[in-house]
Amino acid sequence: MQTKGSLRRSLISRVAILIIALTLLLIYILYDGIGIIRSQAIDSHRQLTATYMERIDNALSKTNAYLSHLAAYNDDLSTLTAYSYGSSSYIISKINIQKELTANTGLYDGVAAFFVYIASNKDLLTSSGGQALIHQAPLQEAIQATSPTEWTIHIDDQSQSIIQVTSLSNGVYLGAYIDSDDWNMTYDGLIFLYGSSGHSLLHKDYNSDYHSLSAQMRAPYKDGGAAELHQSGTAYLMVKSVSKLSKLQLAILIPESELLQSLKVYRQWVWLLPLLVAGIILTFYYFLQNSLLKPVLTLHRSFKNVSTGSWDLSASANGSRPNGNKQYEEFALLFQSFHSMVGQINELKIDVYEEQLRSQQAEYKHLQLQIHPHFYMNTLNIIYNMAALGETKAVQKLTLHLAQYFRFITKTNQELITVAEEMEQVHNYLEIQSMRFPDRFRYELQLPDGCKGASLPPLSILTFVENTMIHGFQDKSNDLFVQVSIEEGEHGQMNIMIRDNGCGFPQDMLEQREGGSSVKGNGIGIYNVATRLKMMAGDQPSEIKLSNDGGAVVQMVVPIQQDNDKRRTSHV
Structure with a gap:
């Protein structure tokens, strides 16, 4: 008769398979949970960056609409170049323009100051307080980059500001100086607003710490996409959105450790739970071994001893456990029946042996x-x-x-x-x-x-x-x-x-x-x-x-x- 091997080895192998399967299941659940959390974090931060970028584009669009309206309907702007520089009419027009600009500065999101620049006289008119904000070098760069009858958004990395300029046909430039911090993009983590140069336009204390990541953050990604960045052994998940009106990009960096902070306790349980289950299974196996395996193995050894001619059944005497406790009623009855059977066989064998001896003596x-x-x-x-x-x-x-x-x-x-x-x-x-x-x-x-x-x-x-x-x-x-x-x-x-x-x-x-x-x-x-x-x-x-x-x-x-x-x- 073919056998399937040892019962003990079979149970041990099945217990091991159960523990391994449970561990693999928990690991799968852990990494599946990590994937879900990452996906939820990407979706929520994608919505956040898209909302902020839509707000920035709306602010730039409204500012540009105001500047276009002012250029088209303000008489002082259209007649300013007709007066000689320094004349009373020129000065009166400048005062009127300055009042108009100052009155509308606080009405547009992010605008720190409006300005008018007359190229022929190199004369700069600003709303109240604008002279301290606007510098000639970035202003000239913005004006040179502006085509006639078009508007341009120039990003000044040095002052971490945005200059929005509209060119009029008579050599007059009308624009706005935008402070990105005034957009009030509240976020507790790492947020960056930058142009093509990679310098963040938001005044944050951590900008210099993450400047080395600017090249990776500026890399072309699908709008609303996500990527993994690494710096000094720390992994970050980056989600960003790109402006539709300018070269501005808004990026949020999420440290992987903070992202999975909520899973810390869960991850600990993932590793502790298999150990706990293994302990429970081993305890059950110990009980099973004492109550079932040891009696079965004792009976198995007794069968082997009898099959090899040894009639010593002391190891299973009285149907008791090795530790002296009484065996279950079923095993006790089984052992007693087996001992009775062996005793009868032994007596029969002795009778047959004695008969053989008598036969051999006669033949001898x-x-x-x-x-x-x-x-x-x-x-x-x-x-x-x-x-x-x-x-x-x-x-x-x-x-x-x-x-x-x-x-x-x-x-x-x-x-x-x-x-x-x-x-x-x-x-x-x-x-x-x-x-x-x-x-x-x-x-x-x-x-x-x-x-x-x-x-x-x-x-x-x-x-x-x-x-x-x-x-x-x-x-x-x-x-x-x-x-x-x-x-x-x-x-x-x-x-x-x-x-x-x-x-x-x-x-x-x-x-x-x-x-x-x-x-x-x-x-x-x-x-x-x-x-x-x-x-x-x-x-x-x-x-x-x-x-x-x-x-x-x-x-x-x-x-x-x-x-x-x-x-x-x-x-x-």
Whole structure:
């Protein structure tokens, strides 16, 4: 069955995704709010600058209308140049003009003084107080820039003033001196009114601080547009409007920090709210972990332990939490049912295991009974051959060896014997064979002291030695050499090697994978040894390998068992 991974990891990943999604949502809301506030600020300040600029254009238009009316209908202006300079008529006309100008100065928005300039005499007439305001240099620049029968608006950067001039046909110039501060454009922030030169016409204390931005403020923008300006690491939002009658531009700078001041607390909450929500979610996760995850994981570990053969369920005993508090009723019932089920399975497993032991014991007894006549028949065959040859002493010696062997076999029906006892029987057997083939057979036995006390099933080595003698002499022309060597291996194991210089194992046998296969029709030999070694080793590794290396080679790897309890004996 396919699984989706750990429940804990799944919950943690989903909690993380929820927190990240919430944080991203709040950040989106924050920046969306910033965009809305910026848009509202631009709209409100756009309306403000448009209103002020419309007021300026209306004031300039009304002033120009007055000057045009005065030029067209005032008799003193039309006849002033007809009188000689300094005559009584000239002086009377000047006085009348000055009274007219003074009487109308306060009626027009932003006008500080009206003036009349006679180019032929270089004579300047102003309304009351105008002589102190109007300077010759900017006046001459305004007059030179004025075309006949047209009116011009000249911006004087030095005096931060505006000169509006209308040219009459007889060389007389009629105009107004405008102080932009008189337009009373009230605004608490940064406001600038400037012409093409970039010098602000409003007398503000902060003009010099922002003079470096004048080039950016004069840059062409769509009327009513907005732009971002930067100075000394401070960002400003600029909104401006352009006059339709002149080169005047009205700009308002809004510091980004002041614009977003209302969002300061909101921005703090945007960052604190995810932390608060994360804390709530983690608290809920902690509660969920104690009430649901830990019991589920405990039950999961119990299932894994049972599946791997471990029946220790103490970690989930009594269906309680690790901190000792009682579990919920549902989990308590689940744990109790699981423990009951495991207990029943364990009892059933023990019953099955005991039945298997009894079956193995019966099979073991049967295998031993098969081995005894197997060796006995081979030995009697040798004695018969020797008696036929008349070797009386050899028969006596062989009979003695055979009597010692069967005395050991009939003395007790042992499941395990020591390696020393097994090697003693191998020695008896090989002595019998050496007496049968005195000139053609040699053998060598190697047994270290550390392996003498180790346990083996009886005849484990002798079975392979017998097979060596039976099949090693198939080549009658060669002498036979048999070597049995035992040594201590790694990890508490013992390595046993039986080799000869005979014809070796058939190739088809070596290709078989089963270690208990019989040799050349000997149906009980190797199978019996492999089965009894496996019974003795239990869960410990044991192995029998067959190979050819200049003859047959048998390698056995068995665990070293020297515990007396392993040598179980049953009397017959």
